[in-house]
Amino acid sequence: MDRTASRPRKADAIFSATLALLAERGYDALTVEAVAARAGVHKTTIYRTWATKDEVLADALVQAPELAFAIPDTGSLRGDLLELAKQIHRLLSDPANRRVITAVVSALPDRPATAEAAGRFFADRLGREQAVFDRALDRGELAGDADSEMIMDLLGGNLWFHTLIRAKSADDAYLERLVDTVLTGVS
Known part of the structure; x- marks a missing residue:
């Protein structure tokens, strides 16, 4: 459901409060009442949307805004x-974002609604990132049958694993090697 048209005036404060509380307390302790209190709104403001x-x-x-980034050109x-x-x-290197990601991922197996929320997040990102692939196709840099979702899964999945599981940083040289490997393969 697209709720952007009916967003409350303090939607950004509500979103920031949601992520902050999730990072601090985890999924199970996240409540609409706590979000409302942190955002400085009445809980009915949240429940209307x-x-x-x-x-x-x-x-x-x-x-x-904490999870936003611009699509490059x-x-x-x-x-x-x-x-x-x-x-x-x-985004993955920020400690608060790391806690949000961990809380969401840990809630996925037992909570279909959270899995749906995560699915919406990734679908939204891929939808935004598609412009990168459309432009590359127009420039002749990409085959028409290239799978943009797989490319982003390879790129993002590596960074998730490298940063969150291995707890390593990725300097510019690592990121360049990663992108080149995704673009050229391992042969």
Whole structure:
């Protein structure tokens, strides 16, 4: 459901409060009442737009300023993917974002509504990133049958694993090697 048309005036504060509380307390302790108190709104303000905490969380993941990044247009697919990799790494390296991601991922197996929220987040990102691939196709840098979702999964998945699981940082040289490997393969 698209709730952007009926967003409350303090939607950004609600989204920021949702993510902050999720990072601090985890999914189970996240409540609409706590979000309302942190955001400085009455809980009915939230319930007029969102029926559950998962609906608030879904919109927070997609629309919160803390998780936003610009879609690059450097003039080349390699340059755009490198910029996307830098932005993804920056988001994953932020301690608060790391706690949000961990809380969401840990809630996924048992909570279909949270899985749906995460799915909306990734669908939104891929939808925004599609412009990178459309431009690359127009420039002749990409085959018509290239799978943009797989490319982003390879790029983003590596950064998630490298940053969150291995707990390593990714410097510019690593990001360049990653992008080049995704673009050329391992042969």
